[in-house]
Amino acid sequence: MGVIMNFAIFPIDKGDHIGEYVSKVVQHIKETGLTYQFSPMGTIIEAETVTELLKVVDDAYKIMDSISDRIYCVMNMDSNKNKSNMIKSKTASVEKRIGTVNK
Structure with a gap:
């Protein structure tokens, strides 16, 4: 299983x-x-379970909560029981078609 x-x-x-x-x-x-x-607009994170990723969100909230009175947070996930290593495989799928995407 993989989740990004x-x-x-x-x-x-x-x-x-x-x-x-x-x-x-x-x-x-x-x-x-x-x-x-990491990217300028967000960070893509990959784990084996949704629970692992939600812990990252919770930890990040606690970090921000200690320094800010107002916090913005956005997230979206893709969970696939039949795949792993999805950051690399999704990038490779596009690069196979158009060449390198990240310079």
């Missing part, structure tokens, strides 16, 4: 420059050992 989640969380009461706060969440994601891919 596109996830973004950030404070909306800290002005325009929020990299200092977002980096705390990305560091936590990095420390989980889960496969992830």
